Amino acid sequence: MKAAVFEAVGKLVIKDVEKPVLTRSTDALIKVKGVGICGTDLHILQDPPAHPAKMGNILGHEFTGEIVELGEDVYGYSVGERVLIDPHPGCGVCDECRRGFPDNCIPLYAQCEEPGHPDTIGIFSPGAYTSYVIVPRQSLYKIDPKVPVEIAALAEPLSCVINAVDKLQVQPGEFVVILGGGPIGLLFTMLMKANGASKIIVSEPAEFRRKAALDCGADLVVDPKQESLEEVVAREMGAGADVCIEAVGPLLPTAVRVVRAGGRVLQFGHDETVNPELPIGVFLKKEVVIYGAFIGKRSFEKTIRVMESGKLPLEKVVSHTMPLEDIHKGIAMLRRGEGLKIIIMPN
Numbered sequence: 476m477k478a479a480v481f482e483a484v485g486k487l488v489i490k491d492v493e494k495p496v497l498t499r500s501t502d503a504l505i506k507v508k509g510v511g512i513c514g515t516d517l518h519i520l521q522d523p524p525a526h527p528a529k530m531g532n533i534l535g536h537e538f539t540g541e542i543v544e545l546g547e548d549v550y551g552y553s554v555g556e557r558v559l560i561d562p563h564p565g566c567g568v569c570d571e572c573r574r575g576f577p578d579n580c581i582p583l584y585a586q587c588e589e590p591g592h593p594d595t596i597g598i599f600s601p602g603a604y605t606s607y608v609i610v611p612r613q614s615l616y617k618i619d620p621k622v623p624v625e626i627a628a629l630a631e632p633l634s635c636v637i638n639a640v641d642k643l644q645v646q647p648g649e650f651v652v653i654l655g656g657g658p659i660g661l662l663f664t665m666l667m668k669a670n671g672a673s674k675i676i677v678s679e680p681a682e683f684r685r686k687a688a689l690d691c692g693a694d695l696v697v698d699p700k701q702e703s704l705e706e707v708v709a710r711e712m713g714a715g716a717d718v719c720i721e722a723v724g725p726l727l728p729t730a731v732r733v734v735r736a737g738g739r740v741l742q743f744g745h746d747e748t749v750n751p752e753l754p755i756g757v758f759l760k761k762e763v764v765i766y767g768a769f770i771g772k773r774s775f776e777k778t779i780r781v782m783e784s785g786k787l788p789l790e791k792v793v794s795h796t797m798p799l800e801d802i803h804k805g806i807a808m809l810r811r812g813e814g815l816k817i818i819i820m821p822n
């Protein structure tokens with residue numbers, strides 16, 4: 476089968492690999508139906524990489540598929556069922572998993588070659604930019620097959636966003652600023668609108684994405700290369716936003732500046748090559764609260780309900796679907812800010 480492999484720094488190569496064979500009784504073999512290209516993949520493929528990943532690994536962690544074979548200890552599922560995959564299979568037994576913090580599962584982030592050791596699928600263990608993937612039973616979630624593949628493939632990013640929204644507790648009437656109008660910024664925009672935010676400003680340099688943000692519920696969009704976001708926020712929101720969501724990576728200082736006193740900032744953009752300097756005086760005088768949010772293992776159930784209910788226009792986040800052979804084209808489009816979520820259909 477063909478697979479897109481992280482071959483060397485900055486290099487993703489499509490090559491022939493062996494179809495995986497089920498060896499552990501607690502795993503399932505999944506036929507991939509759809510897999511989203513993530514901003515994390517772009518970060519992994521940067522030179523130098525802005526996100527760690529295992530060299531030689533098949534990438535692709537945001538996927539949905541169909542069960543083709545089940546290990547004898549995978550119960551509650553059957554062959555042919557549509558599933559979504561939580562690509563972060565926590566161990567369930569380490570201190571952080573038992574404390575209720577499975578997103579920070581200790582062995583999951585201690586990279587290890589031991590068989591059966593949990594690893595993030597599509598980053599440190601073989602992922603879904605191919606036809607078949609083996610996943611452990613704790614990564615499986617059922618999804619109604621009526622949910623279109625390209626929507627179901629949004630499960631992992633949506634679960635991360637729902638986890639972050641839980642922390643912010645946005646109240647009806649609040650002012651929200653979102654930095655970044657990529658797929659993540661757009662999912663935040665929809666959820667902030669659903670939570671009753673009275674005004675949402677999205678700051679995004681790419682015109683294509685600013686249009687999409689308006690379509691997803693933003694009240695105003697700003698091109699930060701053309702105008703000062705701080706001035707627009709002062710004009711539109713007076714003392715500042717109640718909440719600012721950083722969905723880019725290096726913009727924490729901007730987020731701290733645009734919130735009002737007591738404002739909440741959420742750092743979601745994940746770029747490990749940047750270390751922005753916090754404006755300490757602004758941060759402490761305004762008594763800003765900064766949240767970090769990472770993945771969302773505990774949000775999958777809610778994510779599935781959101782998808783199955785059809786209440787959010789999630790289709791607006793998906794700009795293209797393409798075959799695996801076109802993955803480099805998709806990545807190039809995303810780098811130019813010309814696409815939103817691009818779903819690869821490998822089968």
Ligand SMILES: [Zn+2]
Binds near residue numbers: 515537
């Ligand atoms: Zn992702």
Ligand SMILES: [Zn+2]
Binds near residue numbers: 571579580582
């Ligand atoms: Zn654990």
